[in-house]
Amino acid sequence: xxxxxxxxxxxxxxxxxDPAKAAELPAPVRDLLAELLGVRAPATxxxxxxxxxxxxxxxxPPVLAALAAIVGDEHVRADDDARIRHTRGxxxxxxxxxxxxxxxxxxxxxxxxxxxxxxxxxxxxxxEHRVAVVPFGGGTSVVGGLVAARQGFxxxxxxxxxRLNRLVSVDPVSMVAELEPGLRAxxxxxxxxxxxxxxxxxxxxxxxxxxxxxAAARSSGQASAGYxxxxxxxxxxxxxxxxxxxEIGRAPRSAAGPDLRQVFLGSEGAFGxxxxxxxxxxxxxxxxxxxxxxxxxxxxxxxxxxRLAQQEGPPPTVLRLSDETETMVGLAKPTDLGxxxxxxxxxxxxxxxxxxxxxAYRRDRASAAxxxxxxVHLGPExxxxxxxxxxxxxxxxxxxxxxxxxxxxxxxxxFWSNLPRLYDAVRLALLGALGSPLVMxxxxxxxxxxxxxxxxxxxxxxxxxxxxxAAAKRAANEAIVQAGGTISHHHGVGRDHREAYAAEIGxxxxxxxxxxxxxxxPAGILNPGVLxx
Ligand SMILES: Cc1cc2nc3c(=O)[nH]c(=O)nc-3n(C[C@H](O)[C@H](O)[C@H](O)COP(=O)(O)OP(=O)(O)OC[C@H]3O[C@@H](n4cnc5c(N)ncnc54)[C@H](O)[C@@H]3O)c2cc1C
Numbered sequence: 001x002x003x004x005x006x007x008x009x010x011x012x013x014x015x016x017x018d019p020a021k022a023a024e025l026p027a028p029v030r031d032l033l034a035e036l037l038g039v040r041a042p043a044t045x046x047x048x049x050x051x052x053x054x055x056x057x058x059x060x061p062p063v064l065a066a067l068a069a070i071v072g073d074e075h076v077r078a079d080d081d082a083r084i085r086h087t088r089g090x091x092x093x094x095x096x097x098x099x100x101x102x103x104x105x106x107x108x109x110x111x112x113x114x115x116x117x118x119x120x121x122x123x124x125x126x127x128e129h130r131v132a133v134v135p136f137g138g139g140t141s142v143v144g145g146l147v148a149a150r151q152g153f154x155x156x157x158x159x160x161x162x163r164l165n166r167l168v169s170v171d172p173v174s175m176v177a178e179l180e181p182g183l184r185a186x187x188x189x190x191x192x193x194x195x196x197x198x199x200x201x202x203x204x205x206x207x208x209x210x211x212x213x214x215a216a217a218r219s220s221g222q223a224s225a226g227y228x229x230x231x232x233x234x235x236x237x238x239x240x241x242x243x244x245x246x247e248i249g250r251a252p253r254s255a256a257g258p259d260l261r262q263v264f265l266g267s268e269g270a271f272g273x274x275x276x277x278x279x280x281x282x283x284x285x286x287x288x289x290x291x292x293x294x295x296x297x298x299x300x301x302x303x304x305x306x307r308l309a310q311q312e313g314p315p316p317t318v319l320r321l322s323d324e325t326e327t328m329v330g331l332a333k334p335t336d337l338g339x340x341x342x343x344x345x346x347x348x349x350x351x352x353x354x355x356x357x358x359x360a361y362r363r364d365r366a367s368a369a370x371x372x373x374x375x376v377h378l379g380p381e382x383x384x385x386x387x388x389x390x391x392x393x394x395x396x397x398x399x400x401x402x403x404x405x406x407x408x409x410x411x412x413x414x415f416w417s418n419l420p421r422l423y424d425a426v427r428l429a430l431l432g433a434l435g436s437p438l439v440m441x442x443x444x445x446x447x448x449x450x451x452x453x454x455x456x457x458x459x460x461x462x463x464x465x466x467x468x469x470a471a472a473k474r475a476a477n478e479a480i481v482q483a484g485g486t487i488s489h490h491h492g493v494g495r496d497h498r499e500a501y502a503a504e505i506g507x508x509x510x511x512x513x514x515x516x517x518x519x520x521x522p523a524g525i526l527n528p529g530v531l532x533x
Contacts, residue, residue, distance in 0.1 A: 002167040002191050011139065011208050013049060013085050014098040015401075016394035018207065025399040037438065038460040039405045046402065047101030052084055059108040059155035063129050067111050067157070070121045075112040075163070082110040086158035089141030090205075090394075091496070092408040095401060096465050105147045107134060107158040114163045116275040120240040122159065123273065127242040127523040132156040134527050135269035137213030138184055140205040142409070143494030145217065145268050149529030161212050164275060167191040176235050177281045181212025181274045197281040200227030200317075200353070203490075206391055212274045218266040220452070220490035222390060224445045225309070226317030226353060227282065229490070231265040236278035239264055241271065241520040249278060263516060268492055269527040271520050285353035289363070290318060292382025293348040293375040298323040299420065301346040302443065302451075304373035306416050308350075308366055309446040314358075316366050318351030319446055320386070323423075326440035326456070348375065349386045393456075406461045406469055412480045413445070413452035413489035422483045423453055429479035433472040434459045445489060452489035493531045502533030 009018045025033075033039035057078050068076045077083075083106040088094040097105075113119045126133050132148040136158040139146060148156045161182035168178035170192075177197065179188055185199075185206045192198055201221040203209060209219070214230040215237065221227065236249025248260045264271060295301035301321040308315055322330060327347045350366055352359040367377070397407045414422050423441060430439045437459035445452040455476075462468045477500045480487055487493070487500035502510055510533040517524070517532060 002194070010085065011090075012398070014046065015095060015398040016090055021392075021395050023395065023399055025403045030403050033400075033403060033405055033460075037405065037436070037458065039403060040460065041404045042402075042461060043463070044100075046099040049084070052080075052098070052101045052103045054080055054083055054103045054106050057108045057155075058150075059131065059157070063125075063131060063154065064109060066125055066129075067109070067122065070125065071111055071113050071118050075114065076109055077112075078109040083107060086110050086136055086139065086146075086160065089139055089144070089146045089494075091142040091144065092397070092401070092406065093466055093469060094142075094144075095398070096406075096469075099401065107148070108155040110136075110158045110160050112160045112163050116164075116238060116240060116245070119159070119161075119164075119273050119275050120245060122157075123240055123242045123525070126157065126525050127521075130154050130523060131525060132528050133269075133273075133525050134158050135212070135216065135273050136160045137181065137210035137216070138205065138208040140209045140213065141217065141492070141494055143217075143488070143492050143496045145492055145494035145527070145530050147495060147529065148527060153525070153528070159273065161210065161273070161275075164212075168276065170195050170197070170281075175281050176278050178276060178278050179211055180276055181210060181215070183211050185209055185211070185214075192281060193284055196284050198284045199233060199279060200282055201230050201233065202390070204391060204393060211277060211279070215265055215274055215277060216268050217492035218490060220445050222320070222444060223317045223351065223353065225315050225319040226351075229445070233280045234261055234265060234277055235280055237261065237264060237274050238276040239272040240275050241273075242523060242525065243520055246272065266492065268494060268531045270531045271516060271526065273526075283355075285317075285355070285359075287356050287359045288351070288353045288387075289359060289380065290349055290351035290383025290387045291380045292378035292386075293350060293370050294378055295321075295346045295348060295373075295375055298346050298423075298441075300374050301348050302419060304348065304370055304375055305443055305446050305451065307369050307373050309451070310448050311365070311369060313365060314362055315446075316350045316362060317353040318349060318444075320349040320442055320444040322347045323441045325438065326442055329438070329440060347378075347382055349383050351383060351387070400458065404461050405458055406465050407456070407458050408469055408473075409454065409456045410473065410476055411452055411454040411489050411491055412485035412487065413450060414483075414485040415450040418484050419443075419451060419453065422480070422485045425479040425483035426453065426455060426476055426485075429475040430455065430457055430472055433475040434468070437472075453485075495530055498531065498533060501531070505533070 012019045087103045087106040132153040134148045164180040164182040166180045170177045203221045220229040239246045328344045400407045440456045443451045487497045493501045
């Protein structure tokens with residue numbers, strides 16, 4: 001068994017990522033935002049750590065002592081620091097609440113189990129005492145997946161899986177590795193790299209999100225065109241539930257009834273705690289190359305993406321198409337934003353990872369298809385720029401929030417034939433709800449039958465930024481449901497998408513999920529309030 005080599009820096013408590021990378025927005029950009037969007041500095045400065053308001057610890061001392069008896073004294077933490085850092089996730093509303101000093105959703109305690117057996121024992125104890133349990137990976141949920149409903153419970157614990165962080169084994173014959181769920185993505189990549197392997201899962205939350213969170217929320221990474229979604233990688237898993245343990249998956253495919261992996265992929269901690277996973281791995285690529293293509297319009301670029309997704313043979317590893325607005329913003333230096341022309345077209349980034357021969361073959365095929373689809377080759381510069389900045393946008397969100405802009409993202413997916421309708425519907429809903437925001441969109445997860453749309457919205461904060469975004473989000477959700485999209489392609493359901501998810505799966509679908517929940521978690525302690533309609 002191998003443990004990770006470098007622990008990550010603790011995440012900023014009221015923002016995204018590594019505190020060392022936090023930066024203020026340059027004054028010229030602030031001026032430009034004021035001019036273009038009417039952004040003004042917020043009236044109240046963000047709360048300091050010492051100003052955060054925490055509710056008192058509700059868990060009775062004997063329960064805390066019983067938890068400590070399972071995992072060890074030092075692994076049960078009820079101090080302010082641990083509680084604040086395990087409050088909610090990292091959506092923009094989560095950050096706005098923390099910036100306002102509101103930690104009213106904090107867990108009473110953070111429990112850090114060190115093994116599957118300890119997880120199972122904690123669940124049994126919590127079921128006995130009616131303590132709600134929120135499985136906690138990297139804490140990067142953007143759908144309210146880390147806030148437990150307190151009502152009817154003795155208290156709430158965050159079950160932080162950080163100590164389950166081992167590479168358990170590698171089967172190089174089958175190209176399967178067993179890894180524990182608390183590994184953050186870079187730690188997992190580091191451990192696998194020592195064996196010449198990779199998972200190839202690089203979401204924008206890569207620096208902090210964990211393998212368990214990827215499986216529980218059905219994550220999709222930026223290289224999903226080549227490596228697949230995370231749920232495609234899960235060959236098997238071990239799950240602890242209050243009723244006992246499940247070992248799932250003993251062959252790559254099986255006709256032995258319904259696939260129980262699917263019960264837990266996307267279950268967001270409501271049915272059980274994933275304590276180990278057998279994951280499909282790939283050989284680490286010798287070559288990585290990314291390049292840009294220009295299309296006149298988003299419609300033309302979309303047709304080119306579809307062509308690549310539907311052609312015979314292996315697709316590019318990375319495929320990403322920005323609409324006109326996102327292209328314009330991405331191309332312009334921040335200070336040029338106002339002057340950027342309208343004819344920037346749409347940028348498509350195609351990336352290839354693999355052996356030199358494989359990359360050359362796939363690149364040639366893709367290039368021919370892109371030229372036929374009307375694309376103009378822009379060379380490696382836009383691809384390299386994308387690759388260098390691929391994890392930096394969340395840091396910019398913090399700077400924009402501090403400057404008085406609301407920035408948030410949302411995503412959906414549908415079949416190709418419906419994509420233009422869905423795109424228009426969501427854009428119009430956001431424009432209608434927010435007045436004159438900047439609404440940008442890209443396609444970065446494609447399939448033979450359809451694709452996902454990912455929207456980024458920037459607007460001037462009102463005096464009630466939470467209410468402002470809630471209204472916009474409601475409008476976007478309604479538009480997605482009405483236009484036939486799924487309420488989430490890769491962020492999950494959490495609390496924020498519960499109603500729309502209920503509409504998507506219908507009454508009978510909801511009953512099936514509640515039946516599973518009642519069987520596995522009769523006391524209803526696992527992440528109450530998320531997922532289930
Ligand atoms: C800036 C930013 C960028 C993002 N970019 C992407 C992206 O590109 N692609 C993408 O797919 N997502 C993205 N996300 C969303 C988020 O990172 C993913 O949903 C990720 O899968 C969450 O992983 P995590 O380890 O942080 O899980 P957490 O946020 O800790 O938990 C997510 C959910 O899973 C449950 N859970 C966690 N671990 C377990 C476990 N072991 N067993 C059972 N349940 C568990 C939790 O209870 C919760 O409901 C982004 C988020 C942010 C903030």
